[in-house]
Amino acid sequence: MSEDKATFEAPSNIALIKYWGVLDAALCLPRNTSISMTLDRCVTTCTAEPIDAASDEIWLAGANGLVPPTPGFAEPMVRHLDQLRRELGVRSKLRIATRNNFPSAAGLASSASGFAALTLSAASALGRGLSPREASLLARRSGSGSACRSVLGGYVEWAAGSDEESYARPLAPAGHWDLRDVIAVVETGPKAISSRDGHALASTSPYFERRQELLPDRLARVRTALAERDFPTLGATIEEEAIDLHLIAMSSQPAIFYWSPGTLEILRAVRELRREGLPAYSTMDAGANVHVLCEPAAEGALVERLESLGSVGFVIRDGVGTGPERLTEHLI
Numbered sequence: 001m002s003e004d005k006a007t008f009e010a011p012s013n014i015a016l017i018k019y020w021g022v023l024d025a026a027l028c029l030p031r032n033t034s035i036s037m038t039l040d041r042c043v044t045t046c047t048a049e050p051i052d053a054a055s056d057e058i059w060l061a062g063a064n065g066l067v068p069p070t071p072g073f074a075e076p077m078v079r080h081l082d083q084l085r086r087e088l089g090v091r092s093k094l095r096i097a098t099r100n101n102f103p104s105a106a107g108l109a110s111s112a113s114g115f116a117a118l119t120l121s122a123a124s125a126l127g128r129g130l131s132p133r134e135a136s137l138l139a140r141r142s143g144s145g146s147a148c149r150s151v152l153g154g155y156v157e158w159a160a161g162s163d164e165e166s167y168a169r170p171l172a173p174a175g176h177w178d179l180r181d182v183i184a185v186v187e188t189g190p191k192a193i194s195s196r197d198g199h200a201l202a203s204t205s206p207y208f209e210r211r212q213e214l215l216p217d218r219l220a221r222v223r224t225a226l227a228e229r230d231f232p233t234l235g236a237t238i239e240e241e242a243i244d245l246h247l248i249a250m251s252s253q254p255a256i257f258y259w260s261p262g263t264l265e266i267l268r269a270v271r272e273l274r275r276e277g278l279p280a281y282s283t284m285d286a287g288a289n290v291h292v293l294c295e296p297a298a299e300g301a302l303v304e305r306l307e308s309l310g311s312v313g314f315v316i317r318d319g320v321g322t323g324p325e326r327l328t329e330h331l332i
């Protein structure tokens, strides 16, 4: 076994204030600051080991052992490895095995956890320990910008700014507030329009500049609600923000519709639950699935209601998590 073999598990994250729109697509510099909650159970595990070869080897680790990914899956990973080697001043090629424990490419930020886990395991296998800032900067440059938030646990803010300034910083540790995220899955296939294309089109929406004007106040409300553990304010603000993201997508030219009929069924059910006195609020990333946030006391009843909806295939019970972990068991 290679001594440089490294395995990391990195979680997905759910954006409370969304990254939508880029200043610089190549560097993944966001148009606006975003805030997220790192998840606990939806994770990518990635093993990296140096190999004496002319090119990297990428494998998907599944129930049936290692299988080669499609070229479309492997290419961005190899591009990211090339960039990491340039940044870290090393040459060695790597054998990579990666595994998600949740549906890939379904708006569940699989690329965020994937590129966070790849950044941490590859850097370690290449003999470089990374500070949290370096890890976040490098993960951001993967092309999946939200990966920069998945290198930290708890509640996280990713600042818009220059290449050296735009990285994720901790807002509060996971232990600050035990929030749950019940993910109602209505679609497991890959989304029709990638986030990358969505970011590129965002500024074609006639409402995009108005969104930028509204964001500073919305960001401040989320920061304060997190600090004060004020769930009604947090919930109302993140629901407003999620609708805003999809409004921008739907009014981009050409228009992008990430929602399915099931998305609307869930949004309606969550509003009904609130009228019945159960505090829960919805948010969606660039996909049809809905993340419903609640405090622990509401989780059981929320899961029951979501599971009863005809359009919900299954629910994933997740919540705030403590961030990436180095594992001693490897995938290869």
Ligand code: DP6
Pocket (backbone or CB within 6 Å): 014, 015, 017, 018, 019, 020, 034, 109, 110, 111, 112, 143, 144, 145, 146, 147, 194, 195, 196, 245, 284, 285, 286
């Ligand atoms: C709507 O470019 O980070 O989820 O590469 O698909 O992970 P992926 O997306 P990325 O954009 C994320 C967009 C978003 C909002 C967010 O996570 O902030």
